[in-house]
Amino acid sequence: MEASSKTSIFVGAIFLVVLAVVPVALFYAGEIFWIDIFTRLVILAIAGTSLYLLLGVAGLPSFGHAAYLGLGAYAVGIPVHYATMGGAEWLASYNGWWQFSLAILVSALFALVTGAISLRTRGVHFIMITMAFSQMIYYALISLEEYGADDGLSVYSPSEFPPLLLDNPIHLYGICFGSLLLVLYVVHRLQHSRFGRVLQAAKQNETRVLASGVNPFKYRLLAYVMAGVIAGYAGALMANFSLFISPDMVEWSRSGELMFMIILGGSQHILGPLVGSSLFILLEFVLSRWSIYWHLPFGIILLLVVLFGRGGIIGMLRRDKQS
Amino acid sequence: MSALSTMGLTKSFGGIIATNNLDLSVKQGSLHALIGPNGAGKTTLISQLCGLLESDSGTVFLYDQDITSMPPAKRVQRGLSRTFQITSVFPEFSAQDNVAFAAQAVAGHSYRFWRPVSKNKTFQQQAGEALARVGLSSRAATSAASLSHGERRQLEIAMVLAAKPKLLLLDEPMAGMGGEESALMVELLQSLKGEVTMLLVEHDMDAVFALADELSVLVYGRLIATGLPAEVRGNPEVQRAYLGAASV
Ligand SMILES: Nc1ncnc2c1ncn2[C@@H]1O[C@H](COP(=O)(O)OP(=O)(O)OP(=O)(O)O)[C@@H](O)[C@H]1O
Ligand SMILES: [Mg+2]
Numbered sequence: 001m002e003a004s005s006k007t008s009i010f011v012g013a014i015f016l017v018v019l020a021v022v023p024v025a026l027f028y029a030g031e032i033f034w035i036d037i038f039t040r041l042v043i044l045a046i047a048g049t050s051l052y053l054l055l056g057v058a059g060l061p062s063f064g065h066a067a068y069l070g071l072g073a074y075a076v077g078i079p080v081h082y083a084t085m086g087g088a089e090w091l092a093s094y095n096g097w098w099q100f101s102l103a104i105l106v107s108a109l110f111a112l113v114t115g116a117i118s119l120r121t122r123g124v125h126f127i128m129i130t131m132a133f134s135q136m137i138y139y140a141l142i143s144l145e146e147y148g149a150d151d152g153l154s155v156y157s158p159s160e161f162p163p164l165l166l167d168n169p170i171h172l173y174g175i176c177f178g179s180l181l182l183v184l185y186v187v188h189r190l191q192h193s194r195f196g197r198v199l200q201a202a203k204q205n206e207t208r209v210l211a212s213g214v215n216p217f218k219y220r221l222l223a224y225v226m227a228g229v230i231a232g233y234a235g236a237l238m239a240n241f242s243l244f245i246s247p248d249m250v251e252w253s254r255s256g257e258l259m260f261m262i263i264l265g266g267s268q269h270i271l272g273p274l275v276g277s278s279l280f281i282l283l284e285f286v287l288s289r290w291s292i293y294w295h296l297p298f299g300i301i302l303l304l305v306v307l308f309g310r311g312g313i314i315g316m317l318r319r320d321k322q323s
Numbered sequence: 324m325s326a327l328s329t330m331g332l333t334k335s336f337g338g339i340i341a342t343n344n345l346d347l348s349v350k351q352g353s354l355h356a357l358i359g360p361n362g363a364g365k366t367t368l369i370s371q372l373c374g375l376l377e378s379d380s381g382t383v384f385l386y387d388q389d390i391t392s393m394p395p396a397k398r399v400q401r402g403l404s405r406t407f408q409i410t411s412v413f414p415e416f417s418a419q420d421n422v423a424f425a426a427q428a429v430a431g432h433s434y435r436f437w438r439p440v441s442k443n444k445t446f447q448q449q450a451g452e453a454l455a456r457v458g459l460s461s462r463a464a465t466s467a468a469s470l471s472h473g474e475r476r477q478l479e480i481a482m483v484l485a486a487k488p489k490l491l492l493l494d495e496p497m498a499g500m501g502g503e504e505s506a507l508m509v510e511l512l513q514s515l516k517g518e519v520t521m522l523l524v525e526h527d528m529d530a531v532f533a534l535a536d537e538l539s540v541l542v543y544g545r546l547i548a549t550g551l552p553a554e555v556r557g558n559p560e561v562q563r564a565y566l567g568a569a570s571v
Contacts, residue, residue: 194427194435194443201424204413211373211411212428213399213486219433 012271035169041281042176043237048261048273049183050230056267057191058223059203063127064134065258068107068228070250072235075103077153077245084156096159100236107232115224141247152246166240266312275313326351326520332381341367343544354521356531359541365524369492373405374398402489410475414468422450425482453481473504491521
């Protein structure tokens with residue numbers, strides 16, 4: 001136990017130091033391309049960590065988590081769209097506080113309503129219903145001509161948080177990385193709190209939780225809302241990063257990718273999503289240069305990890321240390 | 324006074340009537356044993372009493388309160404706890420964390436998001452005491468999945484004790500235990516008598532006659548006898564129904 005948790009802390013510390021130093025150093029060395037890769041990685045890690053709260057801590061395999069990335073992104077894109085094109089004055093704004101508040105509020109509401117329904121089901125039904133709800137968002141977005149439908153929407157100007165400039169890649173990266181640290185810390189605290197214990201217990205043995213005097217439903221719903229809010233926040237960051245958003249962000253395969261990242265990195269450890277998203281980005285980068293059919297080797301690697309490396313990459317590291 | 328009683332309690336699964344118009348009364352402070360052949364409906368009854376299974380008709384009273392439609396979690400808060408015939412614990416938690424969770428579960432809501440449970444002195448202390456009581460102190464840090472079958476049964480008892488129940492429903496606590504472990508369990512239940520009212524389902528007749536203040540016999544969902552153990556044992560209908568079925 002001791003040795004394995006030390007390994008995890010060590011691996012985690014290395015990851016975080018690399019993320020803090022390498023992209024910034026490369027940027028100032030003139031390699032400005034890398035900061036984009038790292039920004040995307042960090043945003044995906046934030047979304048992945050929010051899904052970890054559901055999948056890893058509460059054992060709830062949500063297959064619609066990309067919906068929140070989309071909701072958060074459009075909560076930035078739509079106010080910018082109106083501020084640029086005119087119309088909908090109550091909504092139109094370049095102000096980041098307004099856009100991010102909107103992202104959080106919309107995500108929380110969507111999670112509250114869909115969670116209240118989805119959490120009455122279990123297992124495969126839960127997977128299907130969460131996926132169905134996110135497909136609803138997908139179809140809503142591709143039918144909204146006003147916001148570009150399936151052509152997507154350009155975000156003409158990033159969120160304004162004076163004095164920070166989100167069109168400065170270093171500022172944006174700093175915000176994303178700082179957000180990741182904060183999210184990791186918050187989820188870590190949640191996991192070990194009384195609240196987190198209810199989620200973990202209900203994941204292992206729901207009947208015993210009921211027979212111990214707690215109905216886990218409301219705790220799960222709250223976790224569902226929290227995870228939605230964090231993912232919505234990640235979506236708002238994503239809009240600022242890519243400056244172009246489209247319904248593709250919400251497609252079910254995106255939710256699948258998030259799930260894969262966690263399983264790849266290790267769903268039983270808080271740093272699993274970070275490790276998984278790093279590997280995902282790395283593999284995507286390497287394999288996509290090698291072949292346009294990069295999804296195939298990617299799928300094979302994932303399959304191998306799932307089959308032989310139960311507990312993902314982190315799980316393998318921990319086991320090595322134990323044996 | 325009866326701590327727990329039912330009136331006309333019924334439950335059927337398709338064509339099988341598992342609980343048939345049952346009137347049962349468990350006296351405050353007593354250990355009431357419930358015996359009956361396999362499939363008699365003992366587990367079904369316990370699940371109805373604790374609320375995990377909804378009854379078709381009839382009433383359940385906890386002291387003077389009608390709890391028939393009270394959700395299971397609330398019944399635990401009122402002092403009614405149960406153990407399961409098939410051990411039910413949290414396999415990934417350590418023994419200590421299993422019991423600490425049981426203590427947490429009855430200590431008000433769990434909307435506490437920041438402080439680690441491991442730093443909660445009350446829960447940890449209650450867990451330590453309950454583990455000591457069942458003789459598992461040395462295994463506190465072991466995950467429940469790595470405990471032996473007998474130890475997991477003891478752990479489950481520690482969990483219900485941490486909930487400080489007034490009334491305990493025990494579904495075959497000695498099932499699958501060796502002779503020595505069974506003897507320890509009998510000793511433990513003996514030590515709980517007077518402190519907490521118990522309804523004990525058990526196939527081990529030595530244990531039943533060593534512990535029971537009152538004895539009821541359930542056959543095909545009906546109580547065919549209830550009373551002092553010595554009286555019930557002599558009842559010819561019991562001997563016919565129970566011994567007959569048990570020898571199959
Ligand atoms: N969920 C269920 N669905 C259908 N039938 C059930 C269900 N639970 C129990 N039964 C049936 O109800 C009857 C009573 O079962 P129960 O488990 O309560 O018996 P028991 O007295 O606890 O038996 P044992 O001594 O084997 O534990 C049996 O015929 C059983 O098959
Ligand atoms: Mg039974």
